[in-house]
Amino acid sequence: MVTIRPLRIDELEAALRMKNEGWRQAYEGRLESGVLAGLDDTVEAQAEAWRMGFDTQDSVPFVAVDELGKIVGIAAGGDARGESPPAAVELFMLYVLKQYYGTGLGRALADAAIGDAAACVWVLEGNERAIAFYRKLGFTPDGEREQLSERWNGLYEIRLVRSAQTPRPPATGGSASVLQQTGK
Numbered sequence: 660m661v662t663i664r665p666l667r668i669d670e671l672e673a674a675l676r677m678k679n680e681g682w683r684q685a686y687e688g689r690l691e692s693g694v695l696a697g698l699d700d701t702v703e704a705q706a707e708a709w710r711m712g713f714d715t716q717d718s719v720p721f722v723a724v725d726e727l728g729k730i731v732g733i734a735a736g737g738d739a740r741g742e743s744p745p746a747a748v749e750l751f752m753l754y755v756l757k758q759y760y761g762t763g764l765g766r767a768l769a770d771a772a773i774g775d776a777a778a779c780v781w782v783l784e785g786n787e788r789a790i791a792f793y794r795k796l797g798f799t800p801d802g803e804r805e806q807l808s809e810r811w812n813g814l815y816e817i818r819l820v821r822s823a824q825t826p827r828p829p830a831t832g833g834s835a836s837v838l839q840q841t842g843k
Contacts, residue, residue: 666720684756690810747776784814801820
């Protein structure tokens with residue numbers, strides 16, 4: 660069983676390490692191995708930056724925690740960034756560990772982070788697995804494309820947008836049982 664709940668301040672480093680592992684699994688072969696290998700080198704500094712802006716009254720990332728207390732997924736959403744975004748809400752990040760691909764955990768985390776709101780998300784161009792996943796959630800490319808920093812080897816990301824969704828009954832099935840507890 661996996662529980663979805665808001666991230667606690669004492670879990671920041673563990674959440675960042677899980678996100679980094681999600682990056683390594685999702686972007687292997689797309690980013691230089693040195694970039695992926697060095698992700699954990701800055702976890703403490705990143706955690707401190709997150710700690711400075713951590714406000715339990717604001718948008719706090721959601722984590723998926725297994726029965727042993729290990730963070731196996733993370734998602735965050737909030738007010739869309741940029742000038743004239745296509746939706747008021749943006750899904751900033753969503754990562755689950757590879758062993759949870761296809762279990763419904765990603766959808767449950769997205770639901771926790773952005774609900775049924777009209778939203779946008781930026782996805783690495785060519786990441787067909789992620790694009791297919793977001794299409795299942797109602798997102799479609801809107802034609803916006805942006806080049807990423809040098810760290811990303813000149814790759815691009817594309818923006819996907821969806822309209823507000825009709826609420827769905829809770830997901831069932833899959834190999835991971837999910838208990839969603841919002842704590843809000």
